[in-house]
Amino acid sequence: MKQIHIKLDEDIHKRISDLAALEGSSLQEYILSAVCNKFRQSNNQTNQTGKFTFIDLFAGIGGMRLGFEEVGGKCVFTSEWDRFSQKTYLSNFGDMPEGDITKIDAKEIPDHDILVAGFPCQPFSIAGVSKKNSLGRAHGFLDQAQGTLFFDVARIIKEKRPKTFLLENVKNLRTHDKGRTFKIICETLQKLGYSLHIGIHDGKHYVPQHRERIFIVGYDMEVYGGMESFQFPEPTQTPRPIKSILMSEVDDKYTLSDKLWNYLQQYAAKHKANGNGFGFGLVNLEGVSRTLSARYYKDGSEILIPQGEGKNPRRLTPRECARLQGFPDTFKIVVSDTQAYRQFGNSVVVPLITAVAKEMVIAMDQYQTNKILQPLMSV
Missing domain, CATH: 3.90.120.10 (DNA Methylase, subunit A, domain 2)
Incomplete structure (x- = not known):
């Protein structure tokens, strides 16, 4: 990591210090954030390439972003609250993620084609539930720190209406609280007007690690009418040792x-x-x-x-x-x-995300192609 030393007059130093204090950050963190915002503005003005746009919520260190960029996407917004993950994300993508998602106004998030979110899994994971039970603490949606963060994803989907979304979580999400947690999630997304595709997939087909995760893919009924041709990828590679x-x-x-x-x-x-x-x-x-x-x-x-x-x-x-x-x-x-x-x-199997992202984009493209060809075929 490189360091930059700059001299500021007392008035500017005080003004920046006061602004940093209002945000609850250090002077260094505030200046770094300001510089990153400048980079972000520059990127948005000069780099408009991409087959589609997406946002990266609960981004961690960017594993989901890598997968969607691999198939031609352009990331236009990122959120991740952990400062160490922010540091890694910034070093690899040149973007400083926005912080606490609960404090982000959905209206201020850029329009996008795809919403991507690996919302926190600890409240639903087997290890997380066991630990919280032993401590006499709540888990799932009763976990006020993390469990309700799904509803922040839902409010952003409601406001921005992406064409499609990908949510990723631990396999145990499906059976948590005798299936009631997963039922609430699915009903919430369906009430927002999305058709759902749900699958459990093991990372071992892409990397030498047994890692089962649940994927929820949604398509906007107002756009696709439930006619999208999405299918989860079928592994074709022999697992590596x-x-x-x-x-x-x-x-x-x-x-x-x-x-x-x-x-x-x-x-x-x-x-x-x-x-x-x-x-x-x-x-x-x-x-x-x-x-x-x-x-x-x-x-x-x-x-x-x-x-x-x-x-x-x-x-x-x-x-x-x-x-x-x-x-x-x-x-x-x-x-x-x-x-x-x-x-x-805490991250994801990047090649598996890439494979799912590819199928999502194929389904989007296929629908548009069929929409163009259908009137011609009826002539």
Whole structure:
């Protein structure tokens, strides 16, 4: 990261400091945001290319954006509240995401063809529900911090009426609260006037990781009348083994200490004796891994790489985590290892998103083609 040092007279410094204080940000963060807004304005004026426009909500580090840009889209708005994710996003896309979505006026969001949102999954994930239950805390829509954020997506859809949208979440969303949560989500989207296509897909067909996620694709009934020809992609590639994403040289700091390795083995043995399946995941290098989670930074136990006789297993490096999610090696990692593990664990399988995005665009294009040809064919 580069630094710029500038001199300001006292009056300008005070005015900027006061504005930063009003927004609850530091002076440095305020100036960075202002510079990024200038870049964003410039990009919107000079880069109008793109087959379609889209917005990226709950953007994380931009995994969804990569997939939609790959099939010709132009991102016109981004929202992500986590400051570390914002830093990674800015470094890779040149855009500083807007912050808290609950404070964003939908009217101020640019018009767009496709809305993309990987709204927070912790309230619905198996791990998230278990943890909140153990703490006596609410989950799902009763989780005031995250569960109701779906309705912010809904209010933006209602205001901006994108032609289509893609929502992504954990597989458990469908069965959470005996299916009531998912029923509310679907009914809300249908009442807004969208036909829905729902599928559960595993990232293992695109990367060497077992990662099941639910996808909800919606098309505006006012535009397509429910006649869109969308279909989820059928995997055609043979799954790659996890050894294909491993680095040839890895720092010893990623090797588990004797203390941690002994603890993980004892923990697994204890639960096995009690008939539970909890324990570390030592990877078969010819196969695929378990699901990478945001907690990977804690001990790496769900995905451990064997290193041969006499050496403890190791964690994946952040770059290997990026590869496991299908990010290109050109993607910049500009945060600490702990934050990088969280970011990639919370992200998406980029090639799977690309495949879904491609089918969404094909359906949009096909409908327009049929609409043009239909009058000609009836002559």
